[in-house]
Amino acid sequence: MSGAGSSGTAALERAGAETVKRAVQLDVACRFQESLVCYQEGIDLLLQVVKDGKYHKQIRIEENATGFGYEKLFHKYLTEIVSEVWVEDPYIRQLYNFLRFCEMLVKGPCKVKKIHLLTSCDQGSRSEQRVALEGIKQSLSNYGVTLSIEFSSSIHDREIRFNNGWMIKIGRGLDYFKKPQGHFSIGYCDLDLRPCHETTVDIFHTKHTKQM
Structure with missing residues (x-):
């Protein structure tokens, strides 16, 4: 603004x-x-x-900052009318982070029924990537949520959209958390306690953008 x-x-x-x-x-x-x-x-x-x-809000996440778990970042925009979510990210490689994002959607208060993921193919571990995504897809179906997965070699932008009109663009996508120091270190399970990489989060209402 x-x-x-x-x-x-x-x-x-x-x-x-x-x-x-x-x-x-x-x-x-x-x-x-x-x-x-x-x-x-x-x-x-x-x-x-x-x-x-x-409307445009920007959040600056500083290097090593904590307190930016997915629920803290997204909860204001996940209203009860949200039933469909689009995730576009060319480099989703930490698939546990995508799984955590999906878990947040399942917990509500939104009533998500469809999640669309558009990403690029991981040439280094293509089979592992597909197996993991198919596992998430199958698990989501047990909760009545459909996950559609598409791959693109030309995708560049990172953004998350909800069908209530909110769009969130994160410079690093969903993978803005640093690796934990160990499996039994604070922040391994609770992302609010996990140090972050420096990144910028831009929040728009899509009614006022050229997209959608």
Whole structure:
């Protein structure tokens, strides 16, 4: 975002967030009528941010930063109406990370039924890649989720899209976590505790982009 338009959008976003925060405080204090008014005003302000056609949020993940597990990064955008997800990433090589992403989708609160993966073929371990992806596909089917897998030799961009209109672009794709120091080191299981590589996350609403 840039210029007067972006500053106006930022101001709306801040005002909306502060109003919702005030609504929560009133709710806790059992002042329900006042909290309802604040909730409505806050939501209206935040909807204006989306409707003005300039929504763009950027998150900078610093080298060795922690606290950026998938649920923390995506939960705001995985609303209950999300039923279909597109993942485009030419270099998904840490397939356990893709599996963790799928696990997050299965847990909800979204009701995902279809996941589309577009990636490139790993020439170094093609058979292992296909076996792993087929394993994830079969496991997802046990939860009523269909995984479609396509390979492309020309794909370059990395992005994740939800059918509620949100698009997330991560510079390193899903593989922005560093390797754990060992199988029994903190952060091996909990990605919130895993140090990250430096990367940038850009979040858009696709209503205001040329795609989709």
